[in-house]
Amino acid sequence: MQHFDSDYMEGAHPVILQRLLETNMEKTPGYGTDIYCERAEKKILEACGCPEGKVYFMVGGTQVNSTVIGALLKSYEGVVAADTGHISVHEAGAVEATGHKVLTVPGVQGKLLPETLKTYMETYYGDENHEHMVWPGMVYISHPTEYGTLYTKDELEKLHQICGEYHMPLFLDGARLGYGLMADGTDVTLRDVARNCDVFYIGGTKVGALFGEAVVLPKSGWIPHFFTSIKQHGALLAKGRILGIQFDSLFTDNLYFEISRHAIDMAMKLKKGLLERGYTLYMDTVTNQQFVLLDNSQLEALAGQVSCGFWEKRPDGRTVVRFATSWATREEDVDELLEILGQVSRDV
Amino acid sequence: MQHFDSDYMEGAHPVILQRLLETNMEKTPGYGTDIYCERAEKKILEACGCPEGKVYFMVGGTQVNSTVIGALLKSYEGVVAADTGHISVHEAGAVEATGHKVLTVPGVQGKLLPETLKTYMETYYGDENHEHMVWPGMVYISHPTEYGTLYTKDELEKLHQICGEYHMPLFLDGARLGYGLMADGTDVTLRDVARNCDVFYIGGTKVGALFGEAVVLPKSGWIPHFFTSIKQHGALLAKGRILGIQFDSLFTDNLYFEISRHAIDMAMKLKKGLLERGYTLYMDTVTNQQFVLLDNSQLEALAGQVSCGFWEKRPDGRTVVRFATSWATREEDVDELLEILGQVSRDV
Amino acid sequence: MQHFDSDYMEGAHPVILQRLLETNMEKTPGYGTDIYCERAEKKILEACGCPEGKVYFMVGGTQVNSTVIGALLKSYEGVVAADTGHISVHEAGAVEATGHKVLTVPGVQGKLLPETLKTYMETYYGDENHEHMVWPGMVYISHPTEYGTLYTKDELEKLHQICGEYHMPLFLDGARLGYGLMADGTDVTLRDVARNCDVFYIGGTKVGALFGEAVVLPKSGWIPHFFTSIKQHGALLAKGRILGIQFDSLFTDNLYFEISRHAIDMAMKLKKGLLERGYTLYMDTVTNQQFVLLDNSQLEALAGQVSCGFWEKRPDGRTVVRFATSWATREEDVDELLEILGQVSRDV
Amino acid sequence: MQHFDSDYMEGAHPVILQRLLETNMEKTPGYGTDIYCERAEKKILEACGCPEGKVYFMVGGTQVNSTVIGALLKSYEGVVAADTGHISVHEAGAVEATGHKVLTVPGVQGKLLPETLKTYMETYYGDENHEHMVWPGMVYISHPTEYGTLYTKDELEKLHQICGEYHMPLFLDGARLGYGLMADGTDVTLRDVARNCDVFYIGGTKVGALFGEAVVLPKSGWIPHFFTSIKQHGALLAKGRILGIQFDSLFTDNLYFEISRHAIDMAMKLKKGLLERGYTLYMDTVTNQQFVLLDNSQLEALAGQVSCGFWEKRPDGRTVVRFATSWATREEDVDELLEILGQVSRDV
Structure with a gap:
C-alpha cells in the first residue's frame, strides 16, 4: 500500500528529533521567550532579509490564519480571498468565528489575480451603498495555492501595490512555502515574499517539523500586543521552545x-x-x-x-x-x- | 423632483399615527409584554393560520436577520443563502459578527432555487473533507427577493422539503412580504409561508409602519430563550407596545x-x-x-x-x-x- | 393601581408626536442622512459645547452600548465597568457577544470611583503576567448610575485624567442623563460631560421620546466607519428621521x-x-x-x-x-x- | 541558579521521546484518526472507567477551555467559574472571544464551593429580571485549582448534583490533574472525576508530555460535531498521532x-x-x-x-x-x- x-504523514526530520532529545532536560522559560526561539527568529529574519522584523511561532495553519486575521481586521472589515482559499473553505469557519467575513472573489487555478483584486476594489468603491457592506480590510493569498500553483514575482508585486493603494495589509499563507520557493521555474524568493507581504508564515508542519508555523512580520511592532492575541486564540504554546528548536534546526545549514x-x-x-x-x-x-x-x-x-x-x-x-x-x-x-x-x- | x-421614505400610515396618539399616555409594562403586542400577535397568527405559534417584534430587518440566525445556528454551522441575498451583501457582516459564515450559492434572479440547494447539500455531504468545513445549519431566502422576484408555491414547498431532509430550518426574510403576497399572479399566500417556513418575518418598515418587523414562529417555543437573545442583540425595544400598536393596526381590517x-x-x-x-x-x-x-x-x-x-x-x-x-x-x-x-x- | x-411606561412627549404627524408624508432619504437628523445634531452639539463633534442616533441603550464598545475596542481589549453597571449585568451578554470581556471592578453605590480605577490599572500593569490577561481598553460609566447616584464634576475629571494617562477612551452611558443633569445639588453640566468623555449618549427612551439615544462624539471622525459598525449591529434605522425629529424636538426650547x-x-x-x-x-x-x-x-x-x-x-x-x-x-x-x-x- | x-520548563518524559523516535517515519492519516490516538483513547477511557466514552486530543489548556466552552454553550449562555479561575483571568479573554460571558462567583482558596454555586443559581432564578441576564449554561472548575487546592469527593458530587438540577454540564479543567490525583489525603480518583463531570481534560503539558491535553467525554456523542468545532478553533493538530503517542505512553504502565x-x-x-x-x-x-x-x-x-x-x-x-x-x-x-x-x- x-x-x-x-x-504530513510522517513525524519530523531526524535532525529536529535529535535536537529535541539533546535539549530535553534543559529548563527554559515558557511562551516563546527562550533562547531557541530567539535563535530561530534571528536566522529566519536573516533569510528573509528583514533583520529588523519579528517572528512569532504557532502550532498550525488554521490557527495562524484566524489569529493573524482576527488581530489585523477592525470590526467592520473582512478579508479578501480567492473562493478556493483555505480560509474560504476548509477551516470550518475559523475566520467568521472571530466575527469577520471572508470576502471571496473568483480564483484562477487557485490564485487571486491582481486584476481580479483591482476590479473587486473598484467595484466596491464604485458602489454607492458600500458603507452598508463589509469593508475589505486585508488580502489573503496562499503560496503555493491550495491547487499547488504559484504566483509570479510580478503578480506578487502587483498585489502588493494594489494593497498599498487601498491601505490593506497583504497576508501570505505559506503552509507549503518551501515547496513553492524550491519549485522549478519560479522567480519568487523568500526575500521577495518578505518585501511584498506585510505578514506571512513559513510552514513547518508540512515541511519537516513535527508541527509549527513561523509567522514573520517584516516590520517589528506592526501588530500591537500580538502576544495577547495569540494567547486569546489558544495559540500560545507553553513550552514554546519546542517550536524554536524546530525552526532553529530548519533554518540551519539550509535544511528547510x-x-x-x-x-x-x-x-x-x-x-x-x-x-x-x-x-x-x-x-x-x-x-x-x-x-x-x-x-x-x-x-x-x-x-x-x-x-x-x-x-x-x-x-x-x-x-x-x-x-x-x-x-x-x-x-x-x-x-x-x-x-x-x-x-x-x-x-x- | x-x-x-x-x-421607506415616508413616515407611517395615518391609522398607525392615530393609534399612537390615542394610546400615548397609557402606562404599560415594557419589552413587549403589553396588551397591544398580545393583540397584534393574535391577529398575525390568525392571519398565518397558526394560532399556536409565537410572534416577536423587532425594529429592523438586519437586526431580525442576525438575531434569528445567531439564535438558531450552532457554533459550527452557517446559513445557506443566495449570493445576492441581503445577508450576503448588504448587512455589513452582521451574520459573521455573530460568528457564523454565510454559505453563498449562486442565485437566479435573486432566488435560491430548490435544485441549487439540493446540489449544494449533495456536494457538501459528498465531500470527504466536509467535517473540515462549516456545516450548513439553516437556509435563508427573501420573498420578494432583493431583485423583486418571487418564489412560486411549488418552489417554496420544495425548499421546505429539502430543508426537512437535512434537518435545517428554513427562514424567510419578508421585509417586503406584503408586496409579494399582493403581486399579480403569485400563488403564495401568507398561510403557505407559515406552513413552509420554520421562522419568517413580516416587514412593517417598508409596508406602512414607522418601523418594525414581526418575527413569526409557526411553532411556539421553538427557539429557547429567544427573549434573551433579542436582548443580547440590542433588539429589545423598551416601549415594546409601539411595535404592538403598529402591527395591531396593520393587521386590523386587512390594512396591511x-x-x-x-x-x-x-x-x-x-x-x-x-x-x-x-x-x-x-x-x-x-x-x-x-x-x-x-x-x-x-x-x-x-x-x-x-x-x-x-x-x-x-x-x-x-x-x-x-x-x-x-x-x-x-x-x-x-x-x-x-x-x-x-x-x-x-x-x- | x-x-x-x-x-418608560408611556409613549412620547406630545410635542414629539405632533412633529411626527406634521412631517409624516414628507419624503426623506434614509439612514439618518435627512435634514431632521442634521438639525438635531447641530442643536445637540451646541448644547454640548462641541460644535465640531458628531452625533449618531440609535434606538436603544443596550444597542448603543454594544455598538460603541464593539467599535472602540481592539480584539485583545475589554471594557472596565462597575460590577453593578448595566453592561455588566442586565444586557444579556451583549458586550461579550461582540467578543470582548467586561472587566468588572467593585462599584460604590453604583459608581466606579476614580481611586478604584487607579488601583485597578496599577495592579494590572504591576502584574508580571498581564500580557496573558485582557487589556483594559476603555472605561464605561453610567450617569446617573443604575442606582440613581451621580458622579461629581471632580470625580468625572479624575476619571477623565486617569483614562488619558492610560490612553483609554471614557464612555458615559446617559440613558437617564437628563435626570442627572437636572438633579438638585449636582455640579455636572452637559458641557462637563462633553469635555470629559470621549463618547457618551443622551437618553431619549426614558426622557420624553418614543425611543432613541443620541450618541455624541465631541471630536468628529474619532471612530472610523462608525456608520458601517452601526449597520453591522442592526442599529441603523431605515427611517432615520424619526430619531432626528424626536431629538430635534427635545433640544428645541430646552424641552429635554x-x-x-x-x-x-x-x-x-x-x-x-x-x-x-x-x-x-x-x-x-x-x-x-x-x-x-x-x-x-x-x-x-x-x-x-x-x-x-x-x-x-x-x-x-x-x-x-x-x-x-x-x-x-x-x-x-x-x-x-x-x-x-x-x-x-x-x-x- | x-x-x-x-x-513546564523541561521537554517530555524520556519514554515519550523514545516513542516519537521509534514511530517517526511511519505514515499515518492525520487529524487524530490514527492508531496511536485510538490506543491512547482506549487506555484513557479504561483508566476513567467509562469505556463507552470519547477522547479528543488538543494541544494546550486555553485552547481546550475555549473550544469546549464555545461548543457547549448556547448563544445566550455563559459559564460559571470562580473569580480566580484560569478562564476568568489568565486566558486573555478567550472565552469572551467566542461570544460568551464568564459568570464569576467568589472562589474560596481557588475553589468554587457547592454552596456558592447553589446560592448563585437561586439568586439568579429569584431575580425577576433574569431573562435580561446571561443564562448560566455550564460550570467550570479546575482540579487542582489555580491555587493548588483540591476539591473533596463530597464537594465534587455536590457540584455534580447542583449542575444536574439546573441541567448544566460540569466541566473540569485538569491541566494538573495528575498532581491532584496523587496528592496526599485526596479522596478523589480519576473514576470519581469521570463519574461527576460531563467533560474534563487530563493535562499532559504539565505532566510529562511535550504538550497535549486529553479531553474526555464520559458519554460518547455528547457534543455533536465536536471535530468541526476543534477545527474551527485552530485546535486540530495535522499530525494528530503526536498527541496519541504521548498519551499512549503516559497511560501505559501507570506512567502518568x-x-x-x-x-x-x-x-x-x-x-x-x-x-x-x-x-x-x-x-x-x-x-x-x-x-x-x-x-x-x-x-x-x-x-x-x-x-x-x-x-x-x-x-x-x-x-x-x-x-x-x-x-x-x-x-x-x-x-x-x-x-x-x-x-x-x-x-x-
Whole structure:
C-alpha cells in the first residue's frame, strides 16, 4: 500500500528529533521567550532579509490564519480571498468565528489575480451603498495555492501595490512555502515574499517539523500586543521552545530549502510518470501536490493499493485526487506508486 | 423632483399615527409584554393560520436577520443563502459578527432555487473533507427577493422539503412580504409561508409602519430563550407596545394587504409606462421594485428631476437603478415620473 | 393601581408626536442622512459645547452600548465597568457577544470611583503576567448610575485624567442623563460631560421620546466607519428621521431639560413622602429613581395597589424595590401613591 | 541558579521521546484518526472507567477551555467559574472571544464551593429580571485549582448534583490533574472525576508530555460535531498521532500517575523545608504548587539565585510567589533550593 494522501504523514526530520532529545532536560522559560526561539527568529529574519522584523511561532495553519486575521481586521472589515482559499473553505469557519467575513472573489487555478483584486476594489468603491457592506480590510493569498500553483514575482508585486493603494495589509499563507520557493521555474524568493507581504508564515508542519508555523512580520511592532492575541486564540504554546528548536534546526545549514527541494524532485518524477502513463492532470503544477482526474473504474482499481487525497467531484462524474510528496518521500515509493498506476492504466 | 429611491421614505400610515396618539399616555409594562403586542400577535397568527405559534417584534430587518440566525445556528454551522441575498451583501457582516459564515450559492434572479440547494447539500455531504468545513445549519431566502422576484408555491414547498431532509430550518426574510403576497399572479399566500417556513418575518418598515418587523414562529417555543437573545442583540425595544400598536393596526381590517396592493398597482402602472417609453427592464418583476438599465446620458438627463436607487454598474457601462413604489406612493407622482421619463427618452 | 415600575411606561412627549404627524408624508432619504437628523445634531452639539463633534442616533441603550464598545475596542481589549453597571449585568451578554470581556471592578453605590480605577490599572500593569490577561481598553460609566447616584464634576475629571494617562477612551452611558443633569445639588453640566468623555449618549427612551439615544462624539471622525459598525449591529434605522425629529424636538426650547426637571420634582416629593412615612431608603439618591427596602408583609400589602420595579433580594429577606418617576409622572399620581404607602405603613 | 518557576520548563518524559523516535517515519492519516490516538483513547477511557466514552486530543489548556466552552454553550449562555479561575483571568479573554460571558462567583482558596454555586443559581432564578441576564449554561472548575487546592469527593458530587438540577454540564479543567490525583489525603480518583463531570481534560503539558491535553467525554456523542468545532478553533493538530503517542505512553504502565507522584514528593519536601525555615505559606496546598509570601528584602536576596513565579502583590506590600515542582524535578535541586532559602531566611 502506497500512501500519498498528504505531506504530513510522517513525524519530523531526524535532525529536529535529535535536537529535541539533546535539549530535553534543559529548563527554559515558557511562551516563546527562550533562547531557541530567539535563535530561530534571528536566522529566519536573516533569510528573509528583514533583520529588523519579528517572528512569532504557532502550532498550525488554521490557527495562524484566524489569529493573524482576527488581530489585523477592525470590526467592520473582512478579508479578501480567492473562493478556493483555505480560509474560504476548509477551516470550518475559523475566520467568521472571530466575527469577520471572508470576502471571496473568483480564483484562477487557485490564485487571486491582481486584476481580479483591482476590479473587486473598484467595484466596491464604485458602489454607492458600500458603507452598508463589509469593508475589505486585508488580502489573503496562499503560496503555493491550495491547487499547488504559484504566483509570479510580478503578480506578487502587483498585489502588493494594489494593497498599498487601498491601505490593506497583504497576508501570505505559506503552509507549503518551501515547496513553492524550491519549485522549478519560479522567480519568487523568500526575500521577495518578505518585501511584498506585510505578514506571512513559513510552514513547518508540512515541511519537516513535527508541527509549527513561523509567522514573520517584516516590520517589528506592526501588530500591537500580538502576544495577547495569540494567547486569546489558544495559540500560545507553553513550552514554546519546542517550536524554536524546530525552526532553529530548519533554518540551519539550509535544511528547510534542501528538504523542500527533495519533495519537488519527487513530485516532478511523479508528474512525468503520470503523464507517461496517460493520466490527465487536473492542473499543471510545479510544486509537491499533483492533481489527477480519475474515473470511477480507476478509483476502484487503485483502492487497496494506493491511498491519495480526495479533492473534489467533477460534474462529469470524475474525481480529482491529490498525490502529495514531501520532505519524507522515498524515491522507491514513487517508483512503486508509478508501477501500480501503470498497471491500473493498462488494465482499466 | 420625484423621489422613487426606496419604499421607506415616508413616515407611517395615518391609522398607525392615530393609534399612537390615542394610546400615548397609557402606562404599560415594557419589552413587549403589553396588551397591544398580545393583540397584534393574535391577529398575525390568525392571519398565518397558526394560532399556536409565537410572534416577536423587532425594529429592523438586519437586526431580525442576525438575531434569528445567531439564535438558531450552532457554533459550527452557517446559513445557506443566495449570493445576492441581503445577508450576503448588504448587512455589513452582521451574520459573521455573530460568528457564523454565510454559505453563498449562486442565485437566479435573486432566488435560491430548490435544485441549487439540493446540489449544494449533495456536494457538501459528498465531500470527504466536509467535517473540515462549516456545516450548513439553516437556509435563508427573501420573498420578494432583493431583485423583486418571487418564489412560486411549488418552489417554496420544495425548499421546505429539502430543508426537512437535512434537518435545517428554513427562514424567510419578508421585509417586503406584503408586496409579494399582493403581486399579480403569485400563488403564495401568507398561510403557505407559515406552513413552509420554520421562522419568517413580516416587514412593517417598508409596508406602512414607522418601523418594525414581526418575527413569526409557526411553532411556539421553538427557539429557547429567544427573549434573551433579542436582548443580547440590542433588539429589545423598551416601549415594546409601539411595535404592538403598529402591527395591531396593520393587521386590523386587512390594512396591511390593502396598502400593499396599492403599491403593486402603482408599480404595475410604472412598469407599463417604462416599457411604453422604450426603457429596458433589468429584470421582469411583479412587485413594488422595478429595475431599469440606464446609460450615462439617461442618468445625467434624469439628475435633478428624479431620484432613484443605485443598484449596480454593469460591465457594459450601463447602470441598474431601482424605482420603488410603496403604500404611500401617490398616483399623480407616478404620472409625473412617467412624464419626465418620456421626455428623457425622447431627448437622449 | 399606581404604576411606578419604570420611566418608560408611556409613549412620547406630545410635542414629539405632533412633529411626527406634521412631517409624516414628507419624503426623506434614509439612514439618518435627512435634514431632521442634521438639525438635531447641530442643536445637540451646541448644547454640548462641541460644535465640531458628531452625533449618531440609535434606538436603544443596550444597542448603543454594544455598538460603541464593539467599535472602540481592539480584539485583545475589554471594557472596565462597575460590577453593578448595566453592561455588566442586565444586557444579556451583549458586550461579550461582540467578543470582548467586561472587566468588572467593585462599584460604590453604583459608581466606579476614580481611586478604584487607579488601583485597578496599577495592579494590572504591576502584574508580571498581564500580557496573558485582557487589556483594559476603555472605561464605561453610567450617569446617573443604575442606582440613581451621580458622579461629581471632580470625580468625572479624575476619571477623565486617569483614562488619558492610560490612553483609554471614557464612555458615559446617559440613558437617564437628563435626570442627572437636572438633579438638585449636582455640579455636572452637559458641557462637563462633553469635555470629559470621549463618547457618551443622551437618553431619549426614558426622557420624553418614543425611543432613541443620541450618541455624541465631541471630536468628529474619532471612530472610523462608525456608520458601517452601526449597520453591522442592526442599529441603523431605515427611517432615520424619526430619531432626528424626536431629538430635534427635545433640544428645541430646552424641552429635554424642562421635562427632566419635572421628573426630579416628582421624585423629590416622593422621597420626602417616603421618609415621612417611615420607609427605609436603600440608597440616598437625588435622581428620578428611588430605591426602598420593603419586608414581605409590606410587599404583600402593596400588591394590587402599587406596581414598582424589583431590584434585588437582600440576605436579610427584605426586597429592594424601585419607584421611578419620569417626564410623564402626574403629581396626583404621586399623591395617591403616598396615600397608599402611608396606609400600608400604618397597617403593617 | 535554581528554577522553580513553573511545571513546564523541561521537554517530555524520556519514554515519550523514545516513542516519537521509534514511530517517526511511519505514515499515518492525520487529524487524530490514527492508531496511536485510538490506543491512547482506549487506555484513557479504561483508566476513567467509562469505556463507552470519547477522547479528543488538543494541544494546550486555553485552547481546550475555549473550544469546549464555545461548543457547549448556547448563544445566550455563559459559564460559571470562580473569580480566580484560569478562564476568568489568565486566558486573555478567550472565552469572551467566542461570544460568551464568564459568570464569576467568589472562589474560596481557588475553589468554587457547592454552596456558592447553589446560592448563585437561586439568586439568579429569584431575580425577576433574569431573562435580561446571561443564562448560566455550564460550570467550570479546575482540579487542582489555580491555587493548588483540591476539591473533596463530597464537594465534587455536590457540584455534580447542583449542575444536574439546573441541567448544566460540569466541566473540569485538569491541566494538573495528575498532581491532584496523587496528592496526599485526596479522596478523589480519576473514576470519581469521570463519574461527576460531563467533560474534563487530563493535562499532559504539565505532566510529562511535550504538550497535549486529553479531553474526555464520559458519554460518547455528547457534543455533536465536536471535530468541526476543534477545527474551527485552530485546535486540530495535522499530525494528530503526536498527541496519541504521548498519551499512549503516559497511560501505559501507570506512567502518568507515577511521575505525578514524584512531583508531589518533591513538593512535600519543599513545603516541609519552607516551614522549617520560617517561611509563610500563602495557602496550605497538597499539590505541586507551593505559594509563599515574601517581603521585598527576601525577594531581592533570592534574585539571581532562584527564579520562581510571580503570583500577586498583597496590599501589605508583600508578594505571593509560586514554587512549582513537576515530573522532572530532581531531588538535588530541591535540596539546593532549600539551602538557598535557608541562607536568605537567616540573612534577611
